[in-house]
Amino acid sequence: MQPAQAPSPNFDDRALPISMIVLHYTGMETGAAALARLCDPEAKVSAHYLVEEDGTVFALVDEDKRAWHAGRSHWRGVTDVNSASIGIEIVNPGHEFGYRDFPEAQVNAVIRLVAAIKDRYSITRGNVVGHSDIAPTRKKDPGELFPWWKLSRLRLALPRPTRGLMDPHWNEASFLLALERFGYDVSDPCAAIRAFQRRFRPEMIDGEMDAECRMILLALLLPQPQGD
Secondary structure (H helix, E strand, O other), X not given: OOOXXXXXXXXXXXXXXXXXXXXXXXXXXXXXXXXXXXXXXXXOOOOOEEEOOOOOEEEOOOOOEEEOOOOOOOEOOEOOHHHHEEEEEEOOOHHHHOOOOOOHHHHHHHHHHHHHHHHHHOXXXXXXXXXXXXXXXXXXXXXXXXXXXXXXXXXXXXXXXXXXXXXXXXXXXXXXXXXXXXXXXXXXXHHHHHHHHHHHOOOOOXXXXXXXXXXXXXXXXXXXXXXX
Protein backbone atom coordinates (compact mmCIF):
# COMPACT_ATOMS: atom_id res chain seq x y z
CA MET A 1 0.00 0.00 0.00
CA GLN A 2 1.51 3.29 -1.11
CA PRO A 3 -0.18 6.30 0.53
CA ALA A 4 -0.73 9.51 -1.37
CA GLN A 5 1.42 12.31 -0.01
CA ALA A 6 -0.31 15.29 1.59
CA PRO A 7 2.34 16.82 3.87
CA SER A 8 1.14 18.70 6.94
CA PRO A 9 3.30 21.33 8.66
CA ASN A 10 1.73 20.49 12.01
CA PHE A 11 4.26 18.34 13.84
CA ASP A 12 7.26 18.44 16.13
CA ASP A 13 9.78 16.02 17.62
CA ARG A 14 8.85 12.91 19.59
CA ALA A 15 9.83 12.57 23.23
CA LEU A 16 8.82 8.91 23.57
CA PRO A 17 9.17 5.71 21.53
CA ILE A 18 6.16 4.64 19.47
CA SER A 19 3.98 2.22 21.44
CA MET A 20 0.37 3.05 20.42
CA ILE A 21 -1.95 3.48 17.48
CA VAL A 22 -4.87 5.89 17.97
CA LEU A 23 -7.89 5.74 15.64
CA HIS A 24 -10.09 8.80 15.12
CA TYR A 25 -12.96 9.83 12.93
CA THR A 26 -12.61 13.20 11.23
CA GLY A 27 -15.98 14.54 12.42
CA MET A 28 -16.29 16.90 9.45
CA GLU A 29 -18.76 17.00 6.59
CA THR A 30 -16.30 15.90 3.90
CA GLY A 31 -12.95 14.21 3.63
CA ALA A 32 -11.61 17.13 1.61
CA ALA A 33 -12.49 19.55 4.42
CA ALA A 34 -10.81 17.29 6.96
CA LEU A 35 -7.66 16.96 4.89
CA ALA A 36 -7.49 20.73 4.41
CA ARG A 37 -7.80 21.31 8.15
CA LEU A 38 -5.17 18.72 9.03
CA CYS A 39 -2.77 20.48 6.66
CA ASP A 40 -3.63 24.03 7.74
CA PRO A 41 -0.87 25.58 9.89
CA GLU A 42 -3.45 27.79 11.59
CA ALA A 43 -5.44 24.77 12.79
CA LYS A 44 -2.50 23.26 14.71
CA VAL A 45 -3.90 19.74 14.34
CA SER A 46 -2.67 16.80 12.29
CA ALA A 47 -2.38 13.04 12.11
CA HIS A 48 0.09 10.69 10.50
CA TYR A 49 -2.52 9.28 8.11
CA LEU A 50 -6.02 9.99 6.82
CA VAL A 51 -8.15 7.22 5.29
CA GLU A 52 -10.90 8.27 2.88
CA GLU A 53 -14.21 6.42 2.50
CA ASP A 54 -13.07 4.88 -0.78
CA GLY A 55 -9.95 3.46 0.92
CA THR A 56 -7.48 6.09 -0.31
CA VAL A 57 -4.77 6.64 2.29
CA PHE A 58 -3.02 9.99 2.67
CA ALA A 59 0.31 10.34 4.50
CA LEU A 60 0.45 13.67 6.32
CA VAL A 61 3.25 13.42 8.89
CA ASP A 62 6.29 11.16 8.89
CA GLU A 63 6.01 8.41 11.48
CA ASP A 64 9.20 9.50 13.24
CA LYS A 65 7.60 12.88 14.01
CA ARG A 66 4.99 13.81 16.64
CA ALA A 67 1.67 14.61 15.00
CA TRP A 68 -0.93 16.64 16.91
CA HIS A 69 -3.99 14.40 17.06
CA ALA A 70 -4.53 13.24 20.64
CA GLY A 71 -4.81 16.47 22.58
CA ARG A 72 -5.19 16.21 26.34
CA SER A 73 -5.21 12.46 26.82
CA HIS A 74 -4.06 9.50 28.90
CA TRP A 75 -3.52 5.81 28.34
CA ARG A 76 -1.80 3.31 30.62
CA GLY A 77 0.16 5.98 32.42
CA VAL A 78 1.19 7.89 29.28
CA THR A 79 0.02 11.50 29.15
CA ASP A 80 2.00 12.64 26.09
CA VAL A 81 0.06 10.30 23.82
CA ASN A 82 1.08 12.30 20.75
CA SER A 83 4.72 11.41 21.42
CA ALA A 84 3.96 7.71 21.90
CA SER A 85 1.48 7.12 19.09
CA ILE A 86 0.69 6.97 15.41
CA GLY A 87 -2.56 8.82 14.69
CA ILE A 88 -4.97 7.65 11.99
CA GLU A 89 -7.91 9.85 10.97
CA ILE A 90 -10.80 7.95 9.35
CA VAL A 91 -13.15 10.04 7.23
CA ASN A 92 -16.63 10.00 8.77
CA PRO A 93 -18.93 12.95 9.56
CA GLY A 94 -19.19 11.78 13.15
CA HIS A 95 -21.96 12.30 15.65
CA GLU A 96 -22.30 16.00 14.86
CA PHE A 97 -22.82 15.73 11.10
CA GLY A 98 -24.60 12.40 10.58
CA TYR A 99 -22.59 9.52 11.98
CA ARG A 100 -22.74 6.52 9.67
CA ASP A 101 -21.25 3.10 9.04
CA PHE A 102 -17.69 2.89 7.80
CA PRO A 103 -17.52 1.54 4.21
CA GLU A 104 -15.84 -1.80 3.61
CA ALA A 105 -13.12 -0.32 1.39
CA GLN A 106 -12.25 2.17 4.10
CA VAL A 107 -12.17 -0.44 6.87
CA ASN A 108 -10.00 -2.73 4.76
CA ALA A 109 -7.55 0.12 4.20
CA VAL A 110 -7.48 0.87 7.93
CA ILE A 111 -6.81 -2.81 8.65
CA ARG A 112 -3.86 -2.91 6.24
CA LEU A 113 -2.45 0.30 7.69
CA VAL A 114 -2.83 -0.79 11.31
CA ALA A 115 -1.32 -4.19 10.56
CA ALA A 116 1.77 -2.65 8.96
CA ILE A 117 2.29 -0.11 11.77
CA LYS A 118 1.64 -2.64 14.52
CA ASP A 119 4.22 -4.98 13.03
CA ARG A 120 6.74 -2.22 12.40
CA TYR A 121 6.79 -1.09 16.04
CA SER A 122 5.72 -4.30 17.85
CA ILE A 123 2.66 -2.54 19.24
CA THR A 124 0.49 -4.69 21.50
CA ARG A 125 -3.24 -5.15 20.83
CA GLY A 126 -4.07 -3.35 24.06
CA ASN A 127 -2.40 -0.22 22.74
CA VAL A 128 -4.49 -0.03 19.56
CA VAL A 129 -7.11 2.37 20.86
CA GLY A 130 -9.75 4.89 19.91
CA HIS A 131 -9.67 8.61 20.65
CA SER A 132 -12.52 8.08 23.10
CA ASP A 133 -10.39 5.57 25.03
CA ILE A 134 -7.62 8.08 25.64
CA ALA A 135 -9.83 11.16 26.12
CA PRO A 136 -13.16 9.88 27.52
CA THR A 137 -14.39 13.25 28.79
CA ARG A 138 -13.90 14.95 25.42
CA LYS A 139 -14.21 12.47 22.58
CA LYS A 140 -16.54 9.80 21.15
CA ASP A 141 -14.54 8.74 18.10
CA PRO A 142 -14.21 6.51 16.20
CA GLY A 143 -17.48 5.62 17.93
CA GLU A 144 -19.81 2.71 18.45
CA LEU A 145 -20.22 1.99 14.72
CA PHE A 146 -16.54 1.37 14.13
CA PRO A 147 -16.07 -2.39 13.52
CA TRP A 148 -13.41 -3.15 16.11
CA TRP A 149 -14.33 -6.82 15.79
CA LYS A 150 -12.85 -6.89 12.28
CA LEU A 151 -9.52 -5.76 13.70
CA SER A 152 -9.69 -8.06 16.71
CA ARG A 153 -10.32 -11.20 14.65
CA LEU A 154 -7.01 -10.43 12.90
CA ARG A 155 -5.29 -9.84 16.25
CA LEU A 156 -4.92 -6.15 15.53
CA ALA A 157 -6.95 -5.03 18.56
CA LEU A 158 -8.32 -6.59 21.71
CA PRO A 159 -11.55 -8.55 21.20
CA ARG A 160 -14.72 -8.20 23.18
CA PRO A 161 -14.72 -11.22 25.49
CA THR A 162 -17.77 -13.41 24.96
CA ARG A 163 -17.06 -16.79 26.56
CA GLY A 164 -16.48 -18.04 30.06
CA LEU A 165 -17.41 -14.71 31.65
CA MET A 166 -17.66 -14.57 35.42
CA ASP A 167 -19.05 -11.65 37.40
CA PRO A 168 -16.44 -10.50 39.95
CA HIS A 169 -19.16 -8.56 41.82
CA TRP A 170 -16.96 -5.49 42.19
CA ASN A 171 -18.43 -2.41 43.79
CA GLU A 172 -18.04 0.85 41.88
CA ALA A 173 -14.71 1.74 43.53
CA SER A 174 -13.25 -1.66 42.67
CA PHE A 175 -14.56 -1.46 39.11
CA LEU A 176 -12.99 1.96 38.60
CA LEU A 177 -9.70 0.74 40.04
CA ALA A 178 -9.77 -2.15 37.57
CA LEU A 179 -10.72 0.19 34.72
CA GLU A 180 -7.77 2.43 35.59
CA ARG A 181 -5.49 -0.59 35.70
CA PHE A 182 -6.67 -1.51 32.21
CA GLY A 183 -5.67 1.92 30.94
CA TYR A 184 -8.46 4.50 31.26
CA ASP A 185 -8.39 7.86 32.99
CA VAL A 186 -11.15 7.46 35.59
CA SER A 187 -11.13 11.01 36.97
CA ASP A 188 -14.64 11.32 35.49
CA PRO A 189 -16.11 7.88 36.29
CA CYS A 190 -19.21 8.17 34.10
CA ALA A 191 -17.17 9.33 31.10
CA ALA A 192 -14.67 6.51 31.58
CA ILE A 193 -17.42 3.90 31.77
CA ARG A 194 -19.11 5.32 28.67
CA ALA A 195 -15.82 5.16 26.77
CA PHE A 196 -15.32 1.57 27.87
CA GLN A 197 -18.86 0.69 26.77
CA ARG A 198 -18.48 2.50 23.44
CA ARG A 199 -15.48 0.29 22.73
CA PHE A 200 -16.44 -3.06 24.26
CA ARG A 201 -20.25 -2.98 24.69
CA PRO A 202 -21.52 -0.48 22.09
CA GLU A 203 -25.13 -1.65 22.04
CA MET A 204 -25.75 0.08 25.39
CA ILE A 205 -23.77 3.17 26.35
CA ASP A 206 -25.26 4.50 29.56
CA GLY A 207 -22.27 5.16 31.82
CA GLU A 208 -23.57 2.68 34.38
CA MET A 209 -21.47 -0.14 35.76
CA ASP A 210 -23.43 -3.38 35.41
CA ALA A 211 -22.69 -7.11 35.58
CA GLU A 212 -21.86 -7.36 31.90
CA CYS A 213 -19.37 -4.49 32.10
CA ARG A 214 -17.74 -6.07 35.13
CA MET A 215 -17.43 -9.44 33.39
CA ILE A 216 -16.01 -7.96 30.18
CA LEU A 217 -13.44 -5.91 32.09
CA LEU A 218 -12.35 -8.87 34.21
CA ALA A 219 -11.85 -10.98 31.08
CA LEU A 220 -9.82 -8.20 29.45
CA LEU A 221 -7.57 -7.98 32.50
CA LEU A 222 -6.67 -11.63 32.34
CA PRO A 223 -3.24 -12.32 30.75
CA GLN A 224 -3.36 -12.03 26.96
CA PRO A 225 -1.37 -14.34 24.66
CA GLN A 226 2.06 -13.05 23.60
CA GLY A 227 1.98 -10.41 26.30
CA ASP A 228 -0.50 -8.16 24.51
